[in-house]
Each structure stands twice: as structure tokens, then as C-alpha cells.
Amino acid sequence: MRKSEDTRNDRRLEHFRTVAREAGLKLTHQRLEIFRELAGTEEHPDAETIFRAVQQRMPTVSLDTVYRTLWTLHDLGLVTTLGPRREGVRFDANLDRHHHFSCVRCGLVRDFESAELDGLRVPDSVRRLGSVADAHVEVRGLCATCQRDRRTSRDPKPPATRGERR
Ligand SMILES: [Zn+2]
Numbered sequence: 001m002r003k004s005e006d007t008r009n010d011r012r013l014e015h016f017r018t019v020a021r022e023a024g025l026k027l028t029h030q031r032l033e034i035f036r037e038l039a040g041t042e043e044h045p046d047a048e049t050i051f052r053a054v055q056q057r058m059p060t061v062s063l064d065t066v067y068r069t070l071w072t073l074h075d076l077g078l079v080t081t082l083g084p085r086r087e088g089v090r091f092d093a094n095l096d097r098h099h100h101f102s103c104v105r106c107g108l109v110r111d112f113e114s115a116e117l118d119g120l121r122v123p124d125s126v127r128r129l130g131s132v133a134d135a136h137v138e139v140r141g142l143c144a145t146c147q148r149d150r151r152t153s154r155d156p157k158p159p160a161t162r163g164e165r166r
């Protein structure tokens with residue numbers, strides 16, 4: 001792991017400890033490991049992916065615990081989500097203002113920052129639909145790997161369904 005990632009993860013973990021303490025949330029080993037897993041990845045994983053990863057280190061953890069923990073973290077403002085609140089929703093521990101690139105083929109999601117996009121104004125027409133909590137831009141396309149695959153493969157794989165929910 002690169003040094004900058006170490007620092008970033010430490011900062012996220014420190015913030016987690018502070019918020020949890022203030023909210024009176026017990027810092028159990030399981031909660032810490034679940035948060036650590038999410039804080040250490042750029043994959044924007046869903047609950048099952050996090051479950052499979054932490055299960056390697058904690059065989060006794062249940063998928064239900066992972067779900068409940070992630071939504072607790074979400075309600076404390078420690079993580080955000082992509083997509084509507086339901087099964088398959090993906091979690092994000094990056095609380096800095098950012099936008100997403102998502103691959104329509106493999107479901108890869110990556111963060112990027114843009115001062116220009118941060119400055120976009122939400123049109124008034126949106127307020128007729130409901131109140132606005134935040135806004136970010138999702139850029140969709142083919143990731144570099146999928147682009148390469150498509151060029152080199154004569155027999156393209158069918159598109160993955162993961163991450164496609166529109
Ligand atoms: Zn891709």
C-alpha cells in the first residue's frame with residue numbers, strides 16, 4: 001500500500017473513532033474491521049463484497065451484521081452510498097467532495113475530483129421533485145480494462161449485471 005493511502009486510511013479511521021465515540025457507538029472489533037475494509041478500498045463495494053473480505057479475518061461475522069453495521073455507519077454520516085437504498089447498494093468511505101466514473105460493462109466505480117463540477121448549480125426544477133441533500137456527477141463509460149478487452153477479444157463477454165441498476 002502506498003504511503004498516501006496509509007495516511008488517508010488513518011485519517012478516515014481517526015474520524016470514525018471520533019464520530020463513534022460522540023454518538024456512543026461501541027467500537028467493537030467487528031465494526032472496526034468492517035469500516036477498515038471499506039476505508040481501505042476504492043472499489044465502492046456492496047455489502048456482500050465487504051462481507052466476503054472481512055470473513056477471511058473474522059470467520060464468525062454474519063452478512064446481517066455487515067449490513068447493519070454499514071447502515072449504522074451511513075446513518076452516522078461516516079459512509080455514503082451509490083444508488084437507491086436496497087440490496088446491492090454500494091458503499092463509499094470517501095467523504096471528500098468527489099464525483100464518480102463508472103464502467104457500464106464491469107461495474108467498476110472510481111472517484112475523481114473536479115472543482116469545475118463541484119460548482120455545478122442544481123436547477124430549480126429539481127426542487128419540485130424534492131429537497132436536495134447533495135449532488136455529484138456520474139460519468140459513465142468503459143473503463144480502461146474493458147476497453148482493452150474489447151479491442152483484443154473477438155468474443156466479447158456479455159455485459160456484467162453488477163452495478164447496472166437503471
Ligand atoms: Zn470495465
Ligand SMILES: [Zn+2]
Pocket residue numbers: 044092094098099100110111
Ligand atoms: Zn466515491
